[in-house]
Amino acid sequence: MEREKDVIVVEDGKGKKKMMMMTTESGANQVMDGSDIMELVGNKEVFTTFVDHKFQDLDRDRDGHLSLKELQPAVADIGAALGLPATGSSPDSDYIYSQILSEFTHGKHHQKVSKSEFKAVLSDILLGMATGLKRDPIVILRMDGEDLIEFVNNPAFETEMILMLSDIIDGSLQDYVVNALKKLTVAQGMPPVHDSWVIDNIIEPVLESCKIGNQKEFSQETFMEEFKKVVERIGQILKEQPVIVAHSETTFDGSEIKRLLSNKFELDKTLEESMKRVPKDKHLKVSTEYIGLALDIAAPTAGLPPLGAVDEMDKVIKEVLKMLSVDDGKMVKEDEMKKILTQVLGSVMLQLQVNPICVSTSSVVHEPVVSASNLLKPVSPDNN
Numbered sequence: 191m192e193r194e195k196d197v198i199v200v201e202d203g204k205g206k207k208k209m210m211m212m213t214t215e216s217g218a219n220q221v222m223d224g225s226d227i228m229e230l231v232g233n234k235e236v237f238t239t240f241v242d243h244k245f246q247d248l249d250r251d252r253d254g255h256l257s258l259k260e261l262q263p264a265v266a267d268i269g270a271a272l273g274l275p276a277t278g279s280s281p282d283s284d285y286i287y288s289q290i291l292s293e294f295t296h297g298k299h300h301q302k303v304s305k306s307e308f309k310a311v312l313s314d315i316l317l318g319m320a321t322g323l324k325r326d327p328i329v330i331l332r333m334d335g336e337d338l339i340e341f342v343n344n345p346a347f348e349t350e351m352i353l354m355l356s357d358i359i360d361g362s363l364q365d366y367v368v369n370a371l372k373k374l375t376v377a378q379g380m381p382p383v384h385d386s387w388v389i390d391n392i393i394e395p396v397l398e399s400c401k402i403g404n405q406k407e408f409s410q411e412t413f414m415e416e417f418k419k420v421v422e423r424i425g426q427i428l429k430e431q432p433v434i435v436a437h438s439e440t441t442f443d444g445s446e447i448k449r450l451l452s453n454k455f456e457l458d459k460t461l462e463e464s465m466k467r468v469p470k471d472k473h474l475k476v477s478t479e480y481i482g483l484a485l486d487i488a489a490p491t492a493g494l495p496p497l498g499a500v501d502e503m504d505k506v507i508k509e510v511l512k513m514l515s516v517d518d519g520k521m522v523k524e525d526e527m528k529k530i531l532t533q534v535l536g537s538v539m540l541q542l543q544v545n546p547i548c549v550s551t552s553s554v555v556h557e558p559v560v561s562a563s564n565l566l567k568p569v570s571p572d573n574n
């Protein structure tokens with residue numbers, strides 16, 4: 191049944207997207223019973239009841255707020271509704287999960303979500319699923335081979351491929367073909383080649399059926415012929431058995447840090463929160479070796495990913511800490527630590543302004559379980 195579905199767009203609340211060429215107008219409303227979701231969100235009373243029940247279920251300790259931990263089931267349900275594999279299955283889908291979570295906590299210092307915030311974000315996400323809003327989406331693509339076949343038959347195909355391959359130096363014909371496949375993007379209709387499901391079920395069978403050899407000597411012409419054959423075959427396979435891919439692009443360009451640094455009130459709150467949560471000694475001094483932790487606590491407000499989520503970002507932060515040599519383990523007062531943290535944020539901002547980091551993730555979605563999702567099961571008002 192999911193096979194009829196074309197594209198879903200979900201807001202994730204961060205960064206700039208360039209994915210719109212892939213959303214189709216037709217079909218976007220078909221997705222995930224969009225009309226039902228619209229009806230649910232559109233009906234004030236029903237939706238309020240839905241949120242009340244949902245919130246009550248999630249708020250385990252009954253403190254009227256949802257902690258990160260309490261939000262997890264909702265995030266998992268949204269992921270399930272999108273057809274993502276369970277958390278921990280792949281770094282790519284986990285990244286999308288973290289984006290869904292940060293949609294809820296975005297701009298929050300204490301990372302606790304009130305009912306009205308929960309309602310607003312949930313409504314956004316649900317409407318995003320239903321209508322295909324075009325801001326910051328996670329796009330769920332149905333790759334049916336059409337784009338790929340179109341790409342391979344485009345007159346510019348060979349020139350584009352030759353340009354793309356200029357950095358591949360040596361290897362066998364098969365290596366060349368695989369490397370060339372890796373250069374194809376979801377925009378060109380190619381499912382993510384790094385995904386093990388794609389390797390096992392598409393790439394390897396196709397290489398075998400096209401009899402791509404391991405010879406080291408071959409002409410560019412031979413390569414192009416064989417490569418074209420492989421891509422066409424992949425296109426055919428996708429036609430018979432379309433693959434659903436969740437795709438997301440986010441750019442970290444320092445603009446969120448800039449916004450934070452220019453808002454004294456928000457900055458103070460962020461620094462305060464960060465200091466509250468770093469370990470202190472009995473004289474209430476903080477070791478500067480916790481600067482990374484302090485930064486990580488401030489990350490959501492600064493529009494940064496959590497440490498460990500994006501390699502390139504970790505590298506930038508590591509460089510900045512090294513450059514400023516601030517993590518030497520000196521015991522300092524909170525105020526001093528706040529100054530250091532502000533300085534680190536400023537330096538990360540400058541780095542990102544010069545070299546923005548664009549994160550693009552794709553993950554094959556195996557079993558869209560929309561109907562099984564608890565999240566989207568409308569709660570009827572007279573239900574408990």
Ligand SMILES: [Ca+2]
Nearest residue numbers: 249251253255
């Ligand atoms: Ca709670």
